[in-house]
Amino acid sequence: MRLKIFQIVFYTLLFASAFYAQGQAPKVDLENGSNFPKYNLSNWKTAPSSWEELDKFPFPEGKDFALKIPNAVGYYTGPDGGTVYQWSPGVYKWDLKDGTSFMHRSSEEWGLEKEGIKIYSWPKKCANCQSEKVFTFPDKSQITASFYSVAGKLEYLYENPAEKKFFRFTKPGRYGKLSEEKDRFYFEFEPKNSLFVHAFTESKTTKDFFRKAENDFDLVSSSKILVAFFQDTKSFREFNNIAGIVCSGGRGGIYGISFCDPSSEKDMILEDPDPEIKRHQYSTQPTHMVYHEITHHMQQIRCGTIRTGKSQPPIVQPAWLVEGHAEFVAQYGWPKYKGTKYREYYENFILKKNKLYLEKSDPYLAGFLAMDFISQKYGNSKVRDLWDKTCEGENIDSxxxxxxxxxxxxxxSDLLNYLDSESKDLPAKFLEWEIIGTITLPFASSEASSFKTEEIADLTNITDPSSIPDIRIPFSLKIESLKGKAEGVFQSSRKERVYLFKNGTYRFETPKYQVNVFPDGTTSFTSEKNLITVWGNGTRKWDSGGKTLTYFPPKQ
Known part of the structure; x- marks a missing residue:
């Protein structure tokens, strides 16, 4: 908007000057004492697109073209012989003979134009601020020098819609000791973040995610995306130019993505050199966070594309739409995420008998469920259309x-009715969804895979303690190499959900039973009908309907 206003003023003054008759105009000089400006704008065809190019780029300043003019209104002759007209003291336009036009309103507010090059500088927003500038090149690529008030410095932002490229310039190493490029991503991070970064870069679903985002939702990303990892609140706030945010989670924007994690290295699982262990580690990393923030990045590009060249009302989108839309699209990069979200709903609303409200409940969960409902009932095209309408400035009801x-x-109301109709079979569904694409952990015994574990859940009439099954056999997994090195969701060859904890404890979960296996071998089986526990020394205990039996193994 400011650029448009400046252009209107610029051309109004340009056309107005034509109505003044020119006489013998006195000559004026450059304020800096030079004979001619040192810049030849004709040499610039496209914006610098790398830090190295930006660092060497000779950005002009207003003082390079500013003239020493008397306060009198009227025509003057520039140092190059070009025409100068001053409307009021300090407000003038200089048409250089090489075709460059320089418009001056103050030392902070000025503009330059020549053959598709347009440079505008704006007044400071505050006493301690720096002037912001926009540099537009003949191919429509653009650099904005934007003042980030939280950091107190200018950040240079690149934009080239024709090439689908939007990013923030950053000197290598600025945000982390390590930097890596993979496909369209440029990562800067600390060694402790390596596992998370590589879990994403090695993901096999990223291409499918981008394909689905574009085909179904018209969402496209920049061809270059900066992803920065921070370890402290101050740096995280400065990067995002938001004073109040805490060091937690991520932020996705059109010019880059950031994450903040203050956890110490000793509290984290570190990337293992063994490829097989590393494969298991990658599979459990919460890379949905990256897909979520990429979606925010693409949301902003989409809204910008829709609004370009149009005069539309400001965008007002509720949090449940913004976050729910990002959560919903993110699942195409992390397929098991749908199960995670429905488990969250089941545990926090169905079991606790709470009611979900779109505008009051957690916007990430409520919004995801709303988007999934719309997708299931009307198709993904309606999810896309809803987002696009709000980009146009329509309020959510409209x-x-x-x-x-x-x-x-x-x-x-429709969403709650849908969720109620789905709630009966929900545990079975989210347990199935949660293991989509997960790695299968092997059993310690070859007999385990064929063991009829569901029959254990129905054992209600045991009379002989020695008949209590040794449940360690069907639920013992080979996870020794992963102990202390991996934590997260896997599956068994029987298609049970398995959650492996860092200390070596793991839990089986199906709609009919749950089994916890502890590092000392103690195994606990729980179903609606019974509870069986087998300790590491072989002692077994069975409970069902108030009946209890205990088996003690013979002393050796």
């Missing part, structure tokens, strides 16, 4: 009316 003939109140 957008829902346009896309679904609905509103927030009706959507919430």
């Amino acid at each position: 957008a829902l009316k346009s896309v679904l003939n609905s509103n927030v109140s009706k959507l919430q």
